Amino acid sequence: MQTLTQTLTITRPDDWHLHLRDGAALAAVLPDTARRFARAIVMPNLKPPVTTVAMAAAYRERIIAALSAGMNAPPPDRPKAGQANNMEPHSGEQPSPPREGRPGGVGHFTPLMTLYLTDNMPAAEIDAVKASGFVHGIKLYPAGATTNSDAGVSDLKKCAATLARMEQLGVPLLVHGEVTDPAVDIFDREAVFIDTVLMPLLRDFPALKVVLEHITTRDGIEFVRDSGVNVAGTLTAHHLLLNRNAIFAGGIRPHNYCLPVLKRESHRQALVAAAISGNPKFFLGTDSAPHGQSTKEAACGCAGCYTAHAGIELYAEAFEAVGALDKLEGFASFYGADYYGLPRNTDRITLLREAAAVPASLAYLDGDRLVPLRAGESVAWRLA
Ligand code: DOR
Ligand code: ZN
DSSP, rough: OOOOEOOOEEEOOEEEEEESSHHHHHHHHHHHHHHHHHHEEEEOOOOOOOOOOHHHHHHHHHHHHHHHHHHHSSSTTOOOOTTTTTOOOGOOOOOOOOOOTTTTGGOOOOOEEEEOOOOOOOOOHHHHHHHSSEEEEEEOOBTTTTTTTSSSSSGGGGHHHHHHHHHHHHEEEEOOOOOTTTTGGGHHHHHIIIIIHHHHHHHHHHHEEEOOHHHHHHHHHHHHHHTTTTTTEEEEEHHOOOOOGSSSSSSSSGGGGOSOOOOOHHHHHHHHHHHOOOOOTTTOOBBBBBBBBHHSSTTTOOOOOOOGGTHHHHHHHHHHHOOGGGGGHIIIIIIHHHTTOOOOOOOOEEEOOOEEESSEEEEEEEEEEEOTTTTTTTESSSEE
């Protein structure tokens, strides 16, 4: 019997929400994204957070340096292919040949920078953002909402002048949409945020570009769908593939814990429906968020799922599961660029419908490994 490998060729995608970290962690994770995506919106929640254009310029230089260091050699802490099972390189791939000059290869990745909004970011910083050409959004983390968000906004009223300037200049506000009030049930924090923060914000700044990031609820989908064209949303692969049972399947599963936390199945279905709808308000943002194994498997484990090792393949799975592979390209490669006013990519990637084993863990930091989504299992698609 002859079996034909199914292939899927699409315009190279972009990731409109990504955590790259810094230093050795950056060097370890960046090749996974750069192999698949042409560009990524890079989150600013470093320690200390990236709050000025000058800091974003320096961070961008570190990313570019890590890219060129990674072009011809794996990072020093990266094992070679063929070592023991728990020591495989990312994606279980063979080491790539030198990538210098390869169109669309690691060396061609472009980081799109963001700033971290604080109570006292001056409006003048937005003028610098606009002039920079490399900062593409301002991130709103409600103070204390998630990883490294302590310096986040305590009250949006304090940011009125800055938000007004963003509205004038068309600089997008990228929103972590959860209230932080511990009295609000964790599964309701997105819906309450929409009612108590986002709706009033858009009443005050009706033309402000707002991206509701990593939408996890039907409420979030409906809010974006029913708002003006200035409002869009990103969807992660893990929120499309998993519901909240995945956090508790047979025991507590820290590697499926992220924020906003996974929600019930009916919400997951609403996210999938939006992703495959062809509505250009919804586009790809992995929210791939690496944390060392020791900080995830802990009494108080960090929030974040690492998905960059299969950053487009996992979406292909989610779209295929509902017979909508034909909708993947718009979602992954067109709508985000259109929203941000950037050109669409012109080169292409090909995915093969072949199971790809995911290693139990990946090289990360000296003395700490990284456990990716699907660790020890497989993903149904692989990058050609
Ligand atoms: O799960 C998450 N991890 N959610 C976030 O908002 C932040 C991210 C991180 O930086 O680890
Ligand atoms: Zn994030």
